[in-house]
Amino acid sequence: MGDPESDALQLEANGYTFSGIAAGPEDGELVLLLHGWPQFADSWTKVARELAADGYRAVAIDQRGYSSGARPEQQEAYAMELLVSDVLAFADALGRPRFHLVGHDWGAIVAWHVAQAHRDRLLSLTSLAIPHPHALADVVAEHDPDQLKRGAYVGVFKAPGHVAEKALMKDDAAALRAVYEGKIEPNQVDENVRRLREPGALTAVLNWYRAFDFNSALGPVSVPTLYIWASKDRAVGERAARATAHYVTGQYTFEIVATTHWIVDEIPNETVAFLRPHLGAGRASP
Numbered sequence: 001m002g003d004p005e006s007d008a009l010q011l012e013a014n015g016y017t018f019s020g021i022a023a024g025p026e027d028g029e030l031v032l033l034l035h036g037w038p039q040f041a042d043s044w045t046k047v048a049r050e051l052a053a054d055g056y057r058a059v060a061i062d063q064r065g066y067s068s069g070a071r072p073e074q075q076e077a078y079a080m081e082l083l084v085s086d087v088l089a090f091a092d093a094l095g096r097p098r099f100h101l102v103g104h105d106w107g108a109i110v111a112w113h114v115a116q117a118h119r120d121r122l123l124s125l126t127s128l129a130i131p132h133p134h135a136l137a138d139v140v141a142e143h144d145p146d147q148l149k150r151g152a153y154v155g156v157f158k159a160p161g162h163v164a165e166k167a168l169m170k171d172d173a174a175a176l177r178a179v180y181e182g183k184i185e186p187n188q189v190d191e192n193v194r195r196l197r198e199p200g201a202l203t204a205v206l207n208w209y210r211a212f213d214f215n216s217a218l219g220p221v222s223v224p225t226l227y228i229w230a231s232k233d234r235a236v237g238e239r240a241a242r243a244t245a246h247y248v249t250g251q252y253t254f255e256i257v258a259t260t261h262w263i264v265d266e267i268p269n270e271t272v273a274f275l276r277p278h279l280g281a282g283r284a285s286p
Contacts, residue, residue, distance in 0.1 A: 004023050004024060004049050004052035004053055005023065005049070006021045006022065006023040006045055006048050006049055006052070006058075007021065007022055007023070008020075008021060009021055009022040009059065009061075010069075011061065011090055011093045011094070012093060013070075013086060013089035013090055013092075013093050014082075014085060014086055014089045016064070016067065016069055016070030017067065017069030017070060018061050018062060018063070018064075018067045018069065018070050018086075018090070019041070019061075019062045019067045019068070019069070020041040020059060020060050020061035020062055020067075021041050021042060021044070021045060021048060021059070021060050022048075022057065022058065022059045022060075023048040023049050023051070023052035023057075023058045024048075024051060024052030024053075024054075024055065024056050024057045024058050025052075025055060025057060026057060027057070028052075028055050028056045028057035029055075029056050029057065029099070029100065029123070029279075030056070030057050030059065030091065030094055030096040030099035030100065031051050031056045031057065031058045031059070031099070031100040031101075031102060031279065032059055032060075032061070032087065032090060032091060032094075032099050032100065032101050032102070033047065033048060033058060033059065033060035033061075033102050033103075033107075034060075034061070034063065034087070034101070034102065034103035034104070034106075034107025034108070034110055034111055035060065035062075035063065035066075035104060035105070035106075035107050036103070036104045036105020036106040036107050036108065036129070036130075037105055037106050037205055037208065037209075038176065038179060038192060038196060038205060039104075039105075039184075039192060040062050040066055040192065040195065041060035041061055041062045041066075042060070042188075043060075043104070043188075043264055043265065044058070044060035044264065045060075046264075046268040047264060047268050047271055047272055047275075048060055050268070050269075050272040051272065051275070051279075054276065054279075056100075056279070057094075059090070059094060061090055063083070063086065063106075063107070063110075064077070064078060064082070064083060064086055064204075065078060065201070065204030065205045065207060065208065066195075066201075066204075066205060068198060068201075070086075071200055071201065071204045072204075073200060073203075073204075075207045075210050075211050076211060077207070077211075078204070078207040078208050078210070078211040078212075079211050079212075080109075080110070080113055080211070080212055080216075083110045083113075083208070084110060084113050084114050084117065084118070087101070087110060087111075087114050088114070088118060088121060091121065097121070098120075098121055098122065098123050099121065099122065099123060100122070100123045100124045100125075100126070100279050101114055101115065101122055101124070101125050101126070102125075102126040102128070102275070103126070103127055103128065103130075104128040104129055104130075104263065104264055105128075105129055105130060105261070106130075106208055108127040108128055108129060108130035109130055109133060109212075111125055111126075111127060112125070112127060112130070112132055112133055112218065112221065113133075113218065115221045115223045115225070116218055116219050116220070116221050119221075119222055119223050122223045123224075123279075124223060124224045124225070124226070124278055124279060124281070125221065125223045125224070125225045125226070126225070126226040126227075126228070126275060126278060127225070127226070127227045127228070128228050128263045128264065128271070129228070129229065129230055129233055129235075129236060129261050129263060130236065131227065131229070131236060131240040131241050131243065131244040132218065132220075132221065132227075132243075132244040132247035132248065133214075133216075133218045134217055134218045134219075134247050135240050135241075135243035135244045135246065135247050136236070136240040137214065137215055137216070137217070138240075138243060139237070139239050139240040139243065140214070140215075141215070144237070144239055146237045146239070147236075147237045147239065147240060150234060150235050150236065150237055151235065153235075154209060154214065157206055157209040157210070158209055158210050162203065164206055165202050165203055165206065168202065169197070169202065173193045173196075173197075176193060176196065177189055177193065180192075180262065181234075181260050181261070181262065183259075183260055183262040183265055183266055184262060184265050185265075218247075220246075220247045220248065220249045221247060221248050221249070221250065222248075222249045222250040223250055224250050224251040224252075224278070224281060225248045225250060225251070225252050225253070226253045226255070226274060226275070226278040227241075227244055227248075227252070227253070227254050227255070228255045228256075228257060228263060228271070228274055229241040229254070229255070229256055229257070230256075230257055230258075230259045230260055230261055230262075230263050231256055231257065231258050231259075232258065232259060232260045232261075233260060233261045234260065234261060235261055236261075241254075241256075242254075251281070253274075253278060255274055257270065
């Protein structure tokens with residue numbers, strides 16, 4: 001991987017203090033990296049360092065609920081429009097009117113929404129693992145048995161009474177640890193679990209699921225888009241992945257990798273190799 005190191009970062013945005021990491025020259029073109037559940041900004045460390053070596057300013061933020069200084073208690077504080085607003089506020093705090101946006105898992109869902117509503121702010125969009133939300137909703141609405149089975153866990157996460165928190169943290173967080181499928185380094189899993197044991201943390205990050213309407217419509221995206229789908233992903237099937245092409249009207253690249261959901265952790269070098277031409281093309285965007 002590249003030589004540049006990553007540094008800890010704090011940003012003031014939307015009345016909260018967000019933690020994260022940054023790498024690369026401060027005047028480099030911004031690549032904002034959004035993590036998913038149940039990970040943190042440091043999941044992007046290897047990718048950020050490689051992008052920094054290419055001259056980009058790569059910044060990953062512990063998003064709302066994950067940053068200890070940005071952890072409101074109310075479920076409605078995790079509505080999609082607020083998560084989108086956070087992303088724009090990050091870029092504003094970094095002094096970037098336009099930027100590249102890369103998201104994995106929930107970070108990708110937010111990224112799709114940013115791209116649809118704020119096309120003028122983005123140079124490019126990259127989604128890892130997660131298809132366009134409308135493509136996924138269409139497949140679910142058609143009662144596709146494969147996708148319904150894959151997404152059954154969402155009902156558990158949205159159940160009242162903190163059912164998910166209790167199940168995930170039982171027996172030294174055995175179920176939470178199993179989510180990572182053995183693809184994350186054990187010491188990183190321990191660190192993630194430690195942070196999610198902070199008061200209110202696990203409920204906060206599960207509120208992303210509880211506040212989101214999975215049946216809501218989202219219009220097509222015209223931003224230059226790269227979508228990387230993992231063929232061994234337990235949550236997203238091939239139908240929704242391929243249907244995403246119908247919801248991108250601009251330049252679109254679709255890549256399939258033979259990994260599980262944890263693309264960034266399993267193949268950081270290959271992830272960067274996909275990103276380089278995509279980001280490079282975005283640099284020339286008007």
